Amino acid sequence: MDPPNTETPAIAEFIGTRDSFVVMRDPQLAKTGTQARAQLRTLPLLAEFELGTVAHPGIYDNGLRLVEYDMVANESLRENGVDNVEFPLVHYISQEMLTGELQDEEHTFDDQDIVRQLLRDRPSGVPYLLVTDTSTPTMPRYTKKPGKSFIDEFECTVVDHKALLKRYLQYNLDSDLPLSTTQNLYFHQISAHHKAAELNAGSIPELFDYTQIPADSPVWGPLYYLIREDVDNVLEDYSERIREALRSWTERGPTQQVANRMIDMLELVEFEEERLDDYRYRHQENE
Incomplete structure (x- = not known):
């Protein structure tokens, strides 16, 4: 593990x-089944603070990363332990996953031992940020007293993602997207970038109009990622x-519209990075 900072x-x-132990509440993690989505919407904000090692369920890794990070699957932590985990660490885990209430045909998600060991073994002063769907996560095996959360045992600060994002946007970005549209900082960063270029930036589909956006827009990044990392599945x-x-x-929201615009551009360039x-550069110069 890393030395103290x-x-x-x-x-x-x-x-x-x-406090170096922070619990971030994002109710989106409570959703399961067909409702489960946007579990990583908090990550672009956290990435702004150089929190690059991230543990989350493998199912969240859907073949596209809007920000760069080093992933550790929660399943790997359960199987191999936490001795080689690097800090600072962001750890995504819902209350149901923490207590084993969430199950599927192959797995029972119970990470109480993992979280407790990380809390006890982490270097002093180095951030461990637990992203979960409640401000009072519980570990029934360890915290027996009714109404008590395990965070009462540790020096901890509890924050709300939406409130932090709102504050960050207020002081750092001029985004045209309302928070009711998305709580993912990535899209607000693009909106601010396009707004500065005097482009329409008030809806997510507008952000992905590849016929209009500037060459330095972050929106080009996912296309390169798909070409390099996922081309076989994309073509299938x-x-x-x-x-x-x-x-x-x-x-x-408009994920189908966004997907269609990405597909149209990938087909136009025949899924080739050079094209x-x-x-991206010559077409924009001719506009």
């Missing part, structure tokens, strides 16, 4: 706390594949 981490400064059933790839990042480069 003697300086106050950036995320702690932004939150306004001296690209419409469904891209919709599924967007699932972990987007709330319910995409040519369109």
